[in-house]
Amino acid sequence: MTKIIDGKAVAKKVNAQTATAVAELAAQGIQPGIAVIIVGDDAASQIYVRNKNRKATKLGMHSVVRQLPATTSQDELLAIIAAYNADDSIHGILVQSPLPAQINEPLITMAIDPKKDVDGFHPTNVGKLITNFPGNYPVANTPRGIMTMLADYGVDPAGKTAVVIGRSTIVGKPMAALLTNANATVTIAHSKTADLKAVARTADILVVATGIAHLITGADIKPGATVIDVGMDRDENGKLVGDVDFDSAQGIAGLITPVPGGVGPMTIATLMQTTVELAKWSDVSE
Numbered sequence: 054m055t056k057i058i059d060g061k062a063v064a065k066k067v068n069a070q071t072a073t074a075v076a077e078l079a080a081q082g083i084q085p086g087i088a089v090i091i092v093g094d095d096a097a098s099q100i101y102v103r104n105k106n107r108k109a110t111k112l113g114m115h116s117v118v119r120q121l122p123a124t125t126s127q128d129e130l131l132a133i134i135a136a137y138n139a140d141d142s143i144h145g146i147l148v149q150s151p152l153p154a155q156i157n158e159p160l161i162t163m164a165i166d167p168k169k170d171v172d173g174f175h176p177t178n179v180g181k182l183i184t185n186f187p188g189n190y191p192v193a194n195t196p197r198g199i200m201t202m203l204a205d206y207g208v209d210p211a212g213k214t215a216v217v218i219g220r221s222t223i224v225g226k227p228m229a230a231l232l233t234n235a236n237a238t239v240t241i242a243h244s245k246t247a248d249l250k251a252v253a254r255t256a257d258i259l260v261v262a263t264g265i266a267h268l269i270t271g272a273d274i275k276p277g278a279t280v281i282d283v284g285m286d287r288d289e290n291g292k293l294v295g296d297v298d299f300d301s302a303q304g305i306a307g308l309i310t311p312v313p314g315g316v317g318p319m320t321i322a323t324l325m326q327t328t329v330e331l332a333k334w335s336d337v338s339e
């Protein structure tokens with residue numbers, strides 16, 4: 054029997070904690086603030102940004118969405134980031150990816166004050182994650198949300214074999230670091246991996262983040278494995294599907310996240326959680 058991990062339900066629990074934290078901060082005269090900057094009019098990005106703004110407002114936070122034209126120059130974007138870095142009403146800054154070609158994404162990541170780096174992408178914060186640094190710092194929200202889901206379902210990575218397919222800065226690499234810090238034995242696979250499917254079959258915990266619809270099927274899953282599907286893909290009919298073929302995984306996986314309703318809601322809930330933490334922490338990323 055395959056059990057479905059209800060990401061929406063876990064996100065609800067996280068959001069309830071965030072609402073309490075927002076109320077506690079309000080009593081101290083602090084309102085957590087998030088600024089989301091979006092360059093261009095990519096349809097998927099527009100949906101994600103709208104969802105973030107709606108959730109932040111609903112939780113009582115100060116939420117700013119800065120929509121910029123696709124022709125925005127790198128210097129213009131850097132100036133806007135500098136203004137939010139200096140703005141005391143903003144605790145978290147997120148620059149939605151992808152960015153247009155004229156903008157150097159790593160340079161933008163570096164320009165965000167690490168104390169306001171709500172995505173956890175700044176090298177200072179990535180370095181802290183890799184070194185399992187003590188103290189408070191932001192961690193990429195999608196992998197962090199996945200760790201929250203695993204804990205909620207009683208899946209302890211310690212001693213388990215984990216395979217992460219995908220090596221992006223936003224998902225794959227921080228996911229592998231979190232699982233390593235949680236004492237799993239971790240393999241990172243990617244488009245150059247020889248015999249990807251054989252590697253996948255070794256996993257007790259399989260995280261798939263490639264953007265390739267239905268790359269992984271039931272035959273690639275170890276019986277009883279926990280399968281986390283990060284993909285936000287479209288099938289041939291334009292329907293939202295994941296990187297895992299959900300139907301063929303049934304009866305093989307022990308636990309599996311659906312798309313939609315799995316990782317996505319957790320990403321948004323964790324982003325809100327991180328924003329509140331950045332407003333609260335005094336010792337974050339000096």
Ligand SMILES: NC(=O)C1=CN([C@@H]2O[C@H](COP(=O)(O)OP(=O)(O)OC[C@H]3O[C@@H](n4cnc5c(N)ncnc54)[C@H](OP(=O)(O)O)[C@@H]3O)[C@@H](O)[C@H]2O)C=CC1
Nearest residue numbers: 195219220221224243244262263264283284285316317320
């Ligand atoms: N639900 C959520 O909250 C989120 C969902 N997403 C979704 O997750 C997916 C991945 O996102 P992201 O990490 O940003 O994507 P990227 O495109 O940055 O990275 C994709 C990774 O997958 C690897 N890959 C691509 N094709 C294959 C293949 N055929 N076999 C093995 N590995 C492959 C790439 O390998 P290589 O490095 O060799 O090119 C790369 O490392 C997307 O669908 C995205 O929309 C992303 C963020 C959050």
Ligand SMILES: Nc1nc(=O)c2c([nH]1)NC[C@@H]1CN(c3ccc(C(=O)N[C@@H](CCC(=O)O)C(=O)O)cc3)C=[N+]21
Nearest residue numbers: 101147148149150151172285313314315316317318320
């Ligand atoms: N700087 C930056 N930070 C990000 O965190 C970031 C980003 N850029 N660029 C794009 C990806 C993607 N991402 C998602 C957020 C929510 C859902 C989500 O809410 N998904 C819903 C469904 C949404 C729908 O119906 O289309 C679900 O899975 O149930 C998905 C994907 C954040 N990203």
